[in-house]
Amino acid sequence: MSQRKRSRGxxxxxxxxxxxxxxxxxxxxxxxRNLESRSQEEINRKVTELVQFLLVKDQKKIPIKRxxxxxxxxxxxxxxxxxxxxxxxxxxxxxxxxxxxxIDTKHHIYxxxxxxxxxxxxxLKQDIQTAKLGLLIVILSFIFMKGNSAKDSAxxxxxxxxxxxxxxxxxxxxxxxxxxxxxxxxxxxxEITPIPLTDPPEFNFQWGPRAAKETSKKDILSFVAKMQxxxxxxxxxxxxxxxxxx
Amino acid sequence: MAESDGSGDFFxxxxxxxxxxxxxxxxxxxxxxxxxxxxxxxxxxxxxPPASEKGDEEDEEEEEDEDxxxxxxxxxxxxxxxxxxxxxxxxRRLIRNQYRELICSxxxxxxxxxxxxxxxxxxxxxEANQLxxxxxxxxxxxxxxxxxxxxxxxxxxxxxxxxSEITTFDSLTFAEDLLTFMGINRTETEGNDSDSESMSGxxxxxxxxxxxxxxxxxxxxxxxxxxxxxxxxKSEPPMPRQRIERQRKAPGGEEKRAMPAQLxxxxxxxxxxxAKEVERILGLLQTHFRNDPCTPIFFFDLVVDPNSFARxxxxxxxxxxILRDGLARLKLDDDKLPVIEPxxxxxxxxxxxxxxxxxxxxxxxxxxxxxx
Numbered sequence: 341m342s343q344r345k346r347s348r349g350x351x352x353x354x355x356x357x358x359x360x361x362x363x364x365x366x367x368x369x370x371x372x373r374n375l376e377s378r379s380q381e382e383i384n385r386k387v388t389e390l391v392q393f394l395l396v397k398d399q400k401k402i403p404i405k406r407x408x409x410x411x412x413x414x415x416x417x418x419x420x421x422x423x424x425x426x427x428x429x430x431x432x433x434x435x436x437x438x439x440x441x442x443i444d445t446k447h448h449i450y451x452x453x454x455x456x457x458x459x460x461x462x463x464l465k466q467d468i469q470t471a472k473l474g475l476l477i478v479i480l481s482f483i484f485m486k487g488n489s490a491k492d493s494a495x496x497x498x499x500x501x502x503x504x505x506x507x508x509x510x511x512x513x514x515x516x517x518x519x520x521x522x523x524x525x526x527x528x529x530x531e532i533t534p535i536p537l538t539d540p541p542e543f544n545f546q547w548g549p550r551a552a553k554e555t556s557k558k559d560i561l562s563f564v565a566k567m568q569x570x571x572x573x574x575x576x577x578x579x580x581x582x583x584x585x586x
Numbered sequence: 587m588a589e590s591d592g593s594g595d596f597f598x599x600x601x602x603x604x605x606x607x608x609x610x611x612x613x614x615x616x617x618x619x620x621x622x623x624x625x626x627x628x629x630x631x632x633x634x635p636p637a638s639e640k641g642d643e644e645d646e647e648e649e650e651d652e653d654x655x656x657x658x659x660x661x662x663x664x665x666x667x668x669x670x671x672x673x674x675x676x677x678r679r680l681i682r683n684q685y686r687e688l689i690c691s692x693x694x695x696x697x698x699x700x701x702x703x704x705x706x707x708x709x710x711x712x713e714a715n716q717l718x719x720x721x722x723x724x725x726x727x728x729x730x731x732x733x734x735x736x737x738x739x740x741x742x743x744x745x746x747x748x749x750s751e752i753t754t755f756d757s758l759t760f761a762e763d764l765l766t767f768m769g770i771n772r773t774e775t776e777g778n779d780s781d782s783e784s785m786s787g788x789x790x791x792x793x794x795x796x797x798x799x800x801x802x803x804x805x806x807x808x809x810x811x812x813x814x815x816x817x818x819x820k821s822e823p824p825m826p827r828q829r830i831e832r833q834r835k836a837p838g839g840e841e842k843r844a845m846p847a848q849l850x851x852x853x854x855x856x857x858x859x860x861a862k863e864v865e866r867i868l869g870l871l872q873t874h875f876r877n878d879p880c881t882p883i884f885f886f887d888l889v890v891d892p893n894s895f896a897r898x899x900x901x902x903x904x905x906x907x908i909l910r911d912g913l914a915r916l917k918l919d920d921d922k923l924p925v926i927e928p929x930x931x932x933x934x935x936x937x938x939x940x941x942x943x944x945x946x947x948x949x950x951x952x953x954x955x956x957x958x
Contacts, residue, residue, distance in 0.1 A: 473802045485755035493693065498757050555807070
């Protein structure tokens with residue numbers, strides 16, 4: 341095994357001892373050199389592993405951290421990390437029509453989104469995830485139309501009119517409060533922050549980074565318009581905001 | 587939304603600042619008589635929660651009693667512990683209840699109050715005004731203050747909505763439209779319930795949210811969840827079949843193999859025990875004959891266990907296997923007593939297999955006979 345050059349960090353050690361929060365920044369020529377020290381087979385194997393890892397991690401829609409990618413998949417191939425990720429991205433796009441999107445540039449957290457255009461009448465599998473998406477879009481619509489943020493009391497009152505109560509067990513969603521305040525937040529669809537100096541504590545609802553990437557203000561406005569059988573331009577300020585956002 | 591006879595300071599901040607700064611306002615805007623009364627109270631102390639700045643209580647306002655002992659007693663025109671004692675307490679409790687109800691209803695119906703079409707906020711304010719006229723103590727006044735905070739927040743939001751040129755988003759009609767889309771079945775429900783909320787009646791079908799979700803998917807670029815079609819790899823099914831086969835071969839005397847299931851092991855050992863026994867007896871027989879080649883063994887000598895009838899039966903059972911397999915021969919000797927001898931020759935054995943007629947002998951041995 342040839343010695344690998346690193347721009348920083350200690351020498352060659354076992355995977356667990358390495359610092360996986362740091363990916364060595366390398367020039368393309370360095371990457372090329374590192375690539376040459378490995379066989380195509382090895383690298384392709386890692387690419388496949390990464391693709392599988394991403395797909396499985398995405399099942400629950402919990403965003404994927406780069407740290408995890410490095411620790412669990414890349415491991416000692418850290419020096420060719422960028423090459424592996426690039427190739428994995430190509431595979432995801434060409435085979436699955438998906439792309440890896442970074443939603444947190446500071447901590448390097450990624451999600452997978454679809455790059456394929458939606459087709460009418462496409463959904464053959466309707467499961468609880470479908471129903472949850474219905475609830476989600478309703479909440480996102482409310483937040484957007486109310487000026488991109490809403491208080492939790494307002495959101496829950498709105499949901500009550502749709503027969504969804506935070507205290508009661510819902511026949512479809514079960515513990516709705518947990519779903520909204522925990523699951524949607526963990527998946528980064530919603531961002532819920534406590535309002536300071538309120539007692540009992542109140543919360544502010546906003547769109548989460550995943551929502552921003554998977555849909556858009558324009559899309560949500562179209563949804564609202566469709567439901568209310570009006571043109572999106574009916575709501576002037578929201579329409580302008582949505583237009584500016586694209 | 588100014589009150590008709592109010593001081594017009596409705597939206598002034600009502601934080602938890604010092605009482606003095608708050609109370610300094612009314613003295614500027616009221617007529618002389620009230621300000622005199624206020625001044626007296628002012629001079630008393632800092633710690634009291636003040637009456638609100640509503641304007642119309644000048645005539646009806648009662649002097650506040652001393653609650654926390656900070657004010658000097660002499661200042662107050664009305665002595666404490668007045669004759670209205672008990673009724674007063676009930677009255678106050680009633681007021682507190684009414685305040686709480688009002689606060690609750692405002693909290694529950696936020697959206698309704700925010701709607702530009704409704705005057706509900708104004709109505710709520712007027713109701714609170716009325717209630718305040720009966721307030722004489724700090725506790726109720728505190729509730730009034732709480733309501734005021736709530737109302738002013740709502741007022742601020744409402745004003746915000748007016749300020750921007752947006753067409754107000756009416757969440758109520760949006761909710762109704764969503765329900766319609768989800769397929770709500772609006773039947774004629776019982777006449778207006780006393781419930782003040784304008785919730786529509788109707789039956790929401792069980793696939794309501796799925797229908798909405800299906801529509802929602804069109805607006806998202808969600809990556810479909812990745813699942814293996816055939817599920818994860820399972821390894822149990824092949825095992826039982828092997829075990830069953832092994833059991834069937836066991837009486838022939840096959841080697842015992844380690845097996846995971848406890849139950850199977852028990853059955854197996856049962857079979858194994860039989861086979862083992864058979865072999866053991868065969869071994870005995872052969873040993874005996876090796877030592878004494880000419881004497882066949884009396885059958886009953888071999889099988890009978892003087893101490894246990896069950897054991898005897900078992901022995902006969904085992905010996906029968908040996909006979910069946912042709913490893914030993916049973917014949918009648920001169921005395922017509924059955925004797926048993928092992929078959930020496932392998933070839934003989936094989937021949938026997940094919941040539942030998944199946945002789946079946948039923949030996950009956952009762953307990954009585956055995957004992958003898």
